[in-house]
Amino acid sequence: MSAPDWPRTWVTCPSDPGRSGRASRRRRSIGSSVAANNALGPGCATTVGVKIGPIGVWPPVVLAPMAGITNAAFRVICRDVQGAAAPVLKAAAPVEGVTAPVQGAASVQGMTVPVQDATLQAGGVAGPVDAAGLYVCEMITTRALVERNVKTMRMIRFAPGESPRSIQLYGVDPDTVGRAVKMIVDEDLADHIDLNFGCPVPKVTRRGGGSALPYKRNLLRRILRSAVANAGALPVTIKMRTGIDDDHLTYLDAGRIAQEEGVAAVALHARTARQHYGGTADWSHIARLKEAVTQIPVLGNGDIWCADDAMRMVAQTGCDGVVVGRGCLGRPWLFRDLQNAFNGSPERARPALGEVAEVMGRHLEALVGTLGSERSAVVDFRKHVGWYLKGFTVGAELRRELTSVESVDEFRRITNNLDQGQPWPPNTDTPRGKSGERSKVLLPEGWLDDPDDGVVSEESDVSGG
Structure with missing residues (x-):
C-alpha cells in the first residue's frame, strides 16, 4: 500500500510580525499538483515533505x-x-521574475525520492529535507x-x-x-x-x-x-x-x-x-x-x-x-517500514530471530552508555525482552534467563542459544505495551x-x- 499524494508540497510565505516581535511565517499545503501561478508571492518558498518550522522532514x-x-x-x-x-533533496535554483514548475526525483541513499511538482517564483526553492x-x-x-x-x-x-x-x-x-x-x-x-x-x-x-x-x-x-x-x-x-x-x-x-x-x-x-x-x-x-x-x-x-x-x-x-x-x-524496524x-x-522488514537478538544486544550495550552502569542497563532492558521476542517460539526458561541476567556478556551468551534462523512470526502487527x-x-x-x-x-x- 502506498501513500496518496506524497510527498506533499508546502508553501511558506511572509506574514505580519508575530506577538514575539519577529516576522512570522504562514504555511499551507498545496498538495502534490502543480500550484497555480498565484500560489506563491514575493518571498515565498516551497518545501517538499513536511515542514516543521525550518526543519524539512521526510519521511x-x-x-x-x-x-x-x-x-x-x-x-x-x-x-x-x-x-x-537524513535525506537531502537537491534544492532547485530560484528563477528570477518568472514562475516555473519543478519536477523529477532525487536519489537518496540508493532510493528514489520523488520531488512532486511545485511552482517557483523569485526566491522560491523546493527542499531540502533535513531530517529522516x-x-x-x-x-x-x-x-x-x-x-x-x-x-x-x-x-x-x-x-x-x-x-x-x-x-x-x-x-x-x-x-x-x-x-x-x-x-x-x-x-x-x-x-x-x-x-x-x-x-x-x-x-x-x-x-x-x-x-x-x-x-x-x-x-x-x-x-x-x-x-x-x-x-x-x-x-x-x-x-x-x-x-x-x-x-x-x-x-x-x-x-x-x-x-x-x-x-x-x-x-x-x-x-x-x-x-x-x-x-x-x-x-x-x-x-x-x-x-x-x-x-x-x-x-x-x-x-x-x-x-x-x-x-x-x-x-x-x-x-x-x-x-x-x-x-x-x-x-525498531517499524521505522524502516515507514520509510519504505x-x-x-x-x-x-521481517528479521529472523538471529537479527532480532543482535539488535537486542546492541540496544543493551547502548543502554550501558546512556544510563552509566551495566547493572542499571540490564535491569532497565528487562521490560524490552518480551516486546522484542513477541511471537517468536522461545521457551519460558530462556525468557526467564534473559530477564534475570546480570551482565551484557551473560545476555549475549544466552541469546547465542536462540534459534538464529527462526523466521519473523506472522500476525505480530498487533497492539504492544500497556x-x-x-x-x-x-x-x-x-x-x-x-x-x-x-x-x-x-x-x-x-x-x-
Missing part, C-alpha cells in the same frame, strides 16, 4: 516520547535500524529543567550524531515553560521543542497538566505564547489528545489556538485521557482537526502497529504525517467548572511520565 514520521523508553539508546537504535541518514523523521526524548518537566535537577539533566543528553535533537517539555505555568524554552535556546540543548498536552497518567493530570490542560483555553494560550516567544528560531510543536473524555473534547479549540500562537505543527493522539491506552483510536478526529487547522502540519497518532496502518491513517484523514509510540516497542511505505515501496481504559481522569478540584479561567497549578519537579 514524515515522529517517534513519540515514552517515559522510560525513548532515551538516547532507544532513539539511536531506531535511527540505525531505519537504515538511512524526528526522534523525541522522554517527557521533561519544565520546573525540573530550570532547577537543573540531576536526573532531568541526564535525561536531556543526546548521543553524538543525533540530529535534529528533539525535546518534549511538560509544564503548567507559562513563566516556567518560557524559562525552560529560553534555557534550551541559550544553551543549545535541542533543535526542536515539543510541548506535552497528551499525557493521561494521574500524577500529571491531577496537577492540571498533560491531557487535562487544553480544557483551560486561556492557560493553554498563555503557555504557547510564552514558549513561542522564547524559542527564537527553534520550532515549537504540540502533542495532545482529543480531550479529557467524550463529554469534554478539547482538540479543535486547542489546534486553532496553537496555529494562532505560532506553533509549527500539531499532533493528535485520537484517544481521550479517559481511554488512556485502551479501546480504539478514533481517526475521524484527526480528519476534523486537519479541516480546522490548515496553515501548519497536522500529524496523526494512535493504533499504528505497522506501516500499512500509517498509510491508512493518511488516506482516511489527510494528515501530513504520523507519530508512532507503542507500535515500535521491540520493533512513504516512498512507495512495498518492502517490509493498554486499558480508566474509570475516571484525576483532575484538580473544580477543574471543569470554567474552561476560560487561567488558573496555574503547582508545577511538578520530576521528569518522566
Whole structure:
C-alpha cells in the first residue's frame, strides 16, 4: 500500500510580525499538483515533505516520547535500524521574475525520492529535507529543567550524531515553560521543542497538566505564547489528545489556538485521557482537526502497529504525517517500514530471530552508555525482552534467563542459544505495551467548572511520565 499524494508540497510565505516581535511565517499545503501561478508571492518558498518550522522532514514520521523508553539508546537504535541518514533533496535554483514548475526525483541513499511538482517564483526553492523523521526524548518537566535537577539533566543528553535533537517539555505555568524554552535556546540543548498536552497518567493530570490542560483555553494560550516567544528560531510543536473524555473534547479549540500562537505543527493522539491506552483510536478526529487547522502540519497518532496502518491513517484523514509510540516497542524496524511505505515501496522488514537478538544486544550495550552502569542497563532492558521476542517460539526458561541476567556478556551468551534462523512470526502487527481504559481522569478540584479561567497549578519537579 502506498501513500496518496506524497510527498506533499508546502508553501511558506511572509506574514505580519508575530506577538514575539519577529516576522512570522504562514504555511499551507498545496498538495502534490502543480500550484497555480498565484500560489506563491514575493518571498515565498516551497518545501517538499513536511515542514516543521525550518526543519524539512521526510519521511514524515515522529517517534513519540515514552517515559522510560525513548532515551538516547532507544532513539539511536531506531535511527540505525531505519537504515538511512537524513535525506537531502537537491534544492532547485530560484528563477528570477518568472514562475516555473519543478519536477523529477532525487536519489537518496540508493532510493528514489520523488520531488512532486511545485511552482517557483523569485526566491522560491523546493527542499531540502533535513531530517529522516524526528526522534523525541522522554517527557521533561519544565520546573525540573530550570532547577537543573540531576536526573532531568541526564535525561536531556543526546548521543553524538543525533540530529535534529528533539525535546518534549511538560509544564503548567507559562513563566516556567518560557524559562525552560529560553534555557534550551541559550544553551543549545535541542533543535526542536515539543510541548506535552497528551499525557493521561494521574500524577500529571491531577496537577492540571498533560491531557487535562487544553480544557483551560486561556492557560493553554498563555503557555504557547510564552514558549513561542522564547524559542527564537527553534520550532515549537504540540502533542495532545482529543480531550479529557467524550463529554469534554478539547482538540479543535486547542489546534486553532496553537496555529494562532505560532506553533509549527500539531499532533493528535485520537484517544481521550479517559481511554488512556485502551479501546480504539478514533481517526475521524484527526480528519476534523486537519479541516480546522490548515496553515501548519497536522500529524496523526494512535493504533499504528505497522506501516500499512500509517498509510491508512493518511488516506482516511489527510494528515501530513504520523507519530508512532507503542507500535515500535521491540520493533525498531517499524521505522524502516515507514520509510519504505512513504516512498512507495512495498518492502517490509521481517528479521529472523538471529537479527532480532543482535539488535537486542546492541540496544543493551547502548543502554550501558546512556544510563552509566551495566547493572542499571540490564535491569532497565528487562521490560524490552518480551516486546522484542513477541511471537517468536522461545521457551519460558530462556525468557526467564534473559530477564534475570546480570551482565551484557551473560545476555549475549544466552541469546547465542536462540534459534538464529527462526523466521519473523506472522500476525505480530498487533497492539504492544500497556493498554486499558480508566474509570475516571484525576483532575484538580473544580477543574471543569470554567474552561476560560487561567488558573496555574503547582508545577511538578520530576521528569518522566
